[in-house]
Amino acid sequence: MKVSAKTEKEINIDPAYLQSLLRRIVPSKCLQLLLWDCSPLGKNKEESSVYRVSCTVLDNDREQNYALILKILKPDSARNQVDHYYYWKREALVYYSGILNLLPSGIRAPLCHAVEEYPDENVWIWLEDIAFESIQSNWLFTHMCKISYLLGKYNGAYITGNPLPNESFLCHTWMRSWVEVCAAYAKPIEEQKVIWDSCLIDFIGKSSMWELYHNNRNRVNSLLETLELLPRVFAHQDVHWDNIFIEKLNGSDSLIAIDWQFASISGVGEELGRMFGYALLKKKVPVNKVEEYKEELFLNYMQGLRDVGWDGNSKLARFGFTASSSLRFIMVIDKLISNLEKDDRINQKEKSRHLLLVTQALLKLAEESWSLRSQII
Structure with a gap:
């Protein structure tokens, strides 16, 4: 041997x-x-x-x-708990x-x-062993649109007839568990405010942005409660460039998904929101093109839902998408706060600028999800 x-x-x-x-x-x-x-x-x-x-x-x-x-x-x-998002x-x-x-x-x-x-x-x-090298993609905009469409078809299958798996080890409150873990690791909001004020002296609009953050922190539980009322789907919940690939089967695009550690029963739209928020943080979604990417990816996801026969209210999926992507602000703003505490090397400043822009985009999404919530509950 x-x-x-x-x-x-x-x-x-x-x-x-x-x-x-x-x-x-x-x-x-x-x-x-x-x-x-x-x-x-x-x-x-x-x-x-x-x-x-x-x-x-x-x-x-x-x-x-x-x-x-x-x-x-x-x-x-x-x-070691089955309801932990990362059991x-x-x-x-x-x-x-x-x-x-x-x-x-x-x-x-x-x-x-x-x-x-x-x-x-x-x-x-x-x-x-799958030869992913032959189907690996750079996750350009057109590729992300295809992924979004196929995710819509995948999720939509469960709200148009496919039975949901009922195994006890699947997480039924994935987003809530993830938020709770992130909040537990984050600095207390009072400490965050001190660092925010002392390190963003020259940042125009820092007061209004902090107020927006503070308001949305108070809304988190309500957003989570509404997410848990959405039509349920079996979700992968970890869609990104290392985990999801497109292959051709009988001339049509199809997904291969690996790393199922986050598998959950989640709300419609959450799968796309998780993908979008992570891609934004990792610069796969350019911060100066958030609106364009957001709208096109959601349209493709909705088309996937429609193509498998779901005729439900699109605002339900829109809320799932915007709420789950926006809740990433809890982790991102703590990353920003921690980064601001470090020295002012050029690369640290650049990283802080990116995190600041991502935070702004996520808080805008949080405002949209809050507005949608009043329309669907």
Whole structure:
């Protein structure tokens, strides 16, 4: 057997188990594992690590190559509640349950070959290796519009007949949990105000912007309560350039989604709002084109909903979109406050300027969602 020394120290894969796993995948009783290698994908995180396991096998006197993805989830007592937005075990349970095999047409997840729990409580998920390199995208505007449309079709399937999964490990209050965690980590608002006033002396409009922030902080619970009354969909809740890809199936665009750790039962529009808010923070949505992106992405999402037969009030989806994207201001403004406390290097100033502009855009979205709320409740 071949395995790098570095990988062997990190993980201990039993060759006999690996061969038995390959025999489940490849219908051949003669298959024999000759050698294998394991290489990390991306950076190992505190909560998980991902590897590509490349294998060479002998099958009826012919050598063949196969690759599997191994994702290892690590236990975390701080995320050990099923209603936590990032319940540490959720992705393994989602794959093990088989609910991803019942996704509506137009979206799929990698095939899951096995889920194993070990004495150290780590959970190993063995997944299909998909050649994402050939379908990777730069997430330009036109690509984001396609994603939005396909998300609308995916979400819309659940409000036009597809049964919602009812497994207990799915989060039913995802946005509320995320907001609570962000608020718990944020500085108290009194401390934020002191830093705001002392560091934004020359910022024109700082008082009115702070007042807008303060008002919307007081509205958060009402927005969350209304989000939880929206038509329910099965949501991925982590849509971004590393997790969602477009492939062609029978000449039509279709989604491949990985990383299902945030899987939830959420309100219509939340999926798009989560995507938009994150893309704005990460500069995939230019801050000087927020309105253009916002309107086009929502129109595409609505078209997806309509094309699978949903004829409901578009303001419900609009509220889900604007409220869930705007609530990111809780995290972003705390990032801004923390950044303002640091030294005034040029790159720090540039980062603060970006966070300030993102905060303005999110607060504007929060105002829109508050106005919509009065129209739908």
